[in-house]
Amino acid sequence: MEYDPVQEVRLAHKDAYAEIYDVVSDAAASPSLALPTGAQNRLWLALDQLRACNAPSEDIEFAQGISVTLHVAAHALRRSRRGNIVLKQNLSHYLTTTAGEWLKQLPMQLSA
Numbered sequence: 001m002e003y004d005p006v007q008e009v010r011l012a013h014k015d016a017y018a019e020i021y022d023v024v025s026d027a028a029a030s031p032s033l034a035l036p037t038g039a040q041n042r043l044w045l046a047l048d049q050l051r052a053c054n055a056p057s058e059d060i061e062f063a064q065g066i067s068v069t070l071h072v073a074a075h076a077l078r079r080s081r082r083g084n085i086v087l088k089q090n091l092s093h094y095l096t097t098t099a100g101e102w103l104k105q106l107p108m109q110l111s112a
Helices: 005-029 039-052 057-079 085-109
Strands: none
Touching: 005 039, 005 057, 005 085, 039 057, 057 085
């Protein structure tokens, strides 16, 4: 089998999109809505992969927004001594909605 650099870029591209979806859906499935261990690093690595694969700037900006929101929410939940129920509900809604929106982008971005 011959090495195909274009195919390698496409596979890295697919992995980055899938990884972002996995991080968001894992966080949404967490009962405490805390980010799973290493989730932020996984998200940053996937963002780097999107940039390296020249993904559309809208997708990179969307992924950056996800990263920032998860970071801020995780910090707020850690600071909340009583586990702010409204914050958890809002975060749960955000994660569920975001996972769905990100998933909608996958077929268009990976059809190459």
